[in-house]
Amino acid sequence: MRNAALELFNDRLPHKPYFSDDLHFGVRIAGKERAILAKYIQFNQPHAMFWLGFDVDRTGATIDWSDRNAPAPTLTITNPENGHAHLLYALETSIRTAPDGKMKPLRYAAAVENALRKKLDADTGYSGLLCKNPNHGHWKIAVWQPELYTLDWLADFLDLNAANNKEIVADYGLGRNCTLFDKTRKWAYRAIRQGWPEYDQWLQACYERASAYNLQFAVPLDEIEVLGIAKSIAKWTHSKFTMESFNNYVTITHSPEIQSKRGSVGGLKSSGGGRPKKDNALDTIKPWIELNISRRTFFYRKNKGAINE
Numbered sequence: 001m002r003n004a005a006l007e008l009f010n011d012r013l014p015h016k017p018y019f020s021d022d023l024h025f026g027v028r029i030a031g032k033e034r035a036i037l038a039k040y041i042q043f044n045q046p047h048a049m050f051w052l053g054f055d056v057d058r059t060g061a062t063i064d065w066s067d068r069n070a071p072a073p074t075l076t077i078t079n080p081e082n083g084h085a086h087l088l089y090a091l092e093t094s095i096r097t098a099p100d101g102k103m104k105p106l107r108y109a110a111a112v113e114n115a116l117r118k119k120l121d122a123d124t125g126y127s128g129l130l131c132k133n134p135n136h137g138h139w140k141i142a143v144w145q146p147e148l149y150t151l152d153w154l155a156d157f158l159d160l161n162a163a164n165n166k167e168i169v170a171d172y173g174l175g176r177n178c179t180l181f182d183k184t185r186k187w188a189y190r191a192i193r194q195g196w197p198e199y200d201q202w203l204q205a206c207y208e209r210a211s212a213y214n215l216q217f218a219v220p221l222d223e224i225e226v227l228g229i230a231k232s233i234a235k236w237t238h239s240k241f242t243m244e245s246f247n248n249y250v251t252i253t254h255s256p257e258i259q260s261k262r263g264s265v266g267g268l269k270s271s272g273g274g275r276p277k278k279d280n281a282l283d284t285i286k287p288w289i290e291l292n293i294s295r296r297t298f299f300y301r302k303n304k305g306a307i308n309e
Contacts, residue, residue: 059083
């Protein structure tokens with residue numbers, strides 16, 4: 001019998017996924033044809049997240065998402081021995097996690113993922129790299145939602161008050177990826193200009209920096225993921241940030257024509273020295289002295305409408 005969800009899962013696998021038949025012995029990498037036979041498999045591609053995955057370690061995990069008013073997972077992959085399960089939500093559009101991706105969508109995705117994890121009461125220590133392989137006969141699989149999710153659709157089920165915060169939750173799922181990308185690439189943009197190193201040396205520097213940031217998480221990302229992030233940042237910055245392009249940028253931005261334009265625009269905005277003109281009449285009367293408050297407090301209250309002229 002055809003299973004469209006399982007076909008989608010297999011179509012979206014990386015070309016060379018990480019896999020394991022026993023997690024106690026670590027993971028290996030191989031072509032999809034070999035990895036698809038394993039008990040555990042990497043289900044998202046290195047720079048594109050097509051699935052939101054959650055590890056629910058309790059009996060009844062296959063169905064109790066319904067009792068929690070959570071959206072129906074696309075797939076549940078259940079251990080028949082204890083009832084624990086991985087819940088996978090298929091996304092219509094993948095979430096780009098490469099270092100040249102935009103941070104705003106990644107932050108939104110991280111907020112949705114974390115809110116859904118809370119609703120499901122899923123394991124906060126789950127790295128999200130491997131899941132129970134639904135192709136393996138040891139697990140029980142069930143399909144609940146045939147339609148692909150958008151992040152907005154998932155958000156309709158959730159409380160996303162935290163999504164408006166500037167800070168994301170750094171200790172879970174995409175939050176860790178987002179934070180590690182953000183911190184490492186910002187460091188890399190500056191650091192690469194200090195000597196313009198050869199690629200191998202630069203990759204090692206990026207890896208060491210990313211590893212140091214990763215140790216700051218309560219539950220660090222797997223070393224494989226850290227290396228992947230470091231490699232992506234190293235490769236991208238090494239190709240985009242060159243000594244020639246940087247020198248050209250400095251030459252252009254410091255040219256007499258550009259400096260002249262900046263000066264004329266600045267002069268129009270500042271109207272003499274860049275500082276706003278004082279209210280000479282009030283500075284002569286000095287009403288703040290009579291009110292027994294400072295000049296700064298007076299103008300603050302005046303701007304708020306608490307003091308009438």
